Amino acid sequence: xxxxxxxxxxxxxxxxxxxxxxxxxxxxxxxxxxxxxxxxxxxxxxxxxxxxxxxxxxxxxxxxxxxxxxxxxxxxxxxxxxxxxxxxxxxxxxxxxxxxxxxxxxxxxxxxxxxxxxxxxxxxxxxxxxx
Amino acid sequence: xxxxxxxxxxxxxxxxxxxxxxxxxxxxxxxxxxxxxxxxxxxxxxxxxxxxxxxxxxxxxxxxxxxxxxxxxxxxxxxxxxxxxxxxxxxxxxxxxxxxxxxxxxxxxxxxxxxxxxxxxxxxxxxxxx
Numbered sequence: 001x002x003x004x005x006x007x008x009x010x011x012x013x014x015x016x017x018x019x020x021x022x023x024x025x026x027x028x029x030x031x032x033x034x035x036x037x038x039x040x041x042x043x044x045x046x047x048x049x050x051x052x053x054x055x056x057x058x059x060x061x062x063x064x065x066x067x068x069x070x071x072x073x074x075x076x077x078x079x080x081x082x083x084x085x086x087x088x089x090x091x092x093x094x095x096x097x098x099x100x101x102x103x104x105x106x107x108x109x110x111x112x113x114x115x116x117x118x119x120x121x122x123x124x125x126x127x128x129x130x131x
Numbered sequence: 132x133x134x135x136x137x138x139x140x141x142x143x144x145x146x147x148x149x150x151x152x153x154x155x156x157x158x159x160x161x162x163x164x165x166x167x168x169x170x171x172x173x174x175x176x177x178x179x180x181x182x183x184x185x186x187x188x189x190x191x192x193x194x195x196x197x198x199x200x201x202x203x204x205x206x207x208x209x210x211x212x213x214x215x216x217x218x219x220x221x222x223x224x225x226x227x228x229x230x231x232x233x234x235x236x237x238x239x240x241x242x243x244x245x246x247x248x249x250x251x252x253x254x255x256x257x258x259x260x261x
Contacts, residue, residue: 007136011137032223032226035219035222035223036223038216038219039216039219039220042212042216046212046254050254050257050258050261053258054261057182057186057189057190060182060189061182064182073179077172077175077176077179080168080172080175081172084165084168084169084172087165087166087169088165088166088169091162091165091166116172116173116176119176119179119180120175120176120179122183123176123179123180123182123183124179124183126183127179127182127183
């Protein structure tokens with residue numbers, strides 16, 4: 001925002017290389033790749049949850065502790081964490097126009113996504129190694 | 132001399148100008164369900180944390196998730212998951228530059244909504260009956 005009022009930078013120079021997004025197609029591509037993995041892993045996630053609701057504590061530990069289920073849950077939660085960070089980033093950039101507020105929210109968005117991913121991964125691994 | 136400040140341009144018309152269409156609604160729903168799933172992930176993490184923390188916390192989680200309010204929230208999460216997933220598949224089709232014709236667009240939008248509702252009901256039949 002501040003750059004647009006700089007009289008020494010022409011509009012062409014401002015746009016060249018940077019543009020409004022300040023990055024290339026990396027964000028778009030990663031959101032599509034994780035969308036694909038999310039769609040596939042959601043099927044596994046739904047099946048695991050449907051099995052999970054019929055079990056007690058011991059059954060749930062055994063189910064999530066199974067290597068295949070544990071790995072699928074790890075992939076699902078981590079893929080979702082990356083994808084939701086990208087998505088929320090776009091929402092923040094669309095609606096928050098104050099630069100300071102935007103920077104803070106973008107940082108919090110990253111913290112939240114990493115915290116969610118780490119908490120899920122730690123829990124799944126703990127269950128898996130204990131089972 | 133090159134102009135150095137951006138020109139005053141007219142703003143494009145926004146939401147309140149247009150008559151609502153199904154494609155518009157599905158676009159808005161895609162963003163809303165995406166944001167809902169962002170926070171809904173806490174439901175998944177909360178359950179995994181409870182299971183990893185031991186029998187007592189697992190019982191607490193089961194009581195919360197199994198309550199009437201808990202089930203309502205989980206029903207909403209299920210719908211958001213499928214709505215956003217099918218909306219994403221719709222975007223994949225558009226990424227290949229296919230399905231952008233007027234009629235196809237409307238059909239895809241309706242398919243997204245009906246498919247998401249159908250999958251949600253199907254899953255919850257499995258939950259409640261199975």
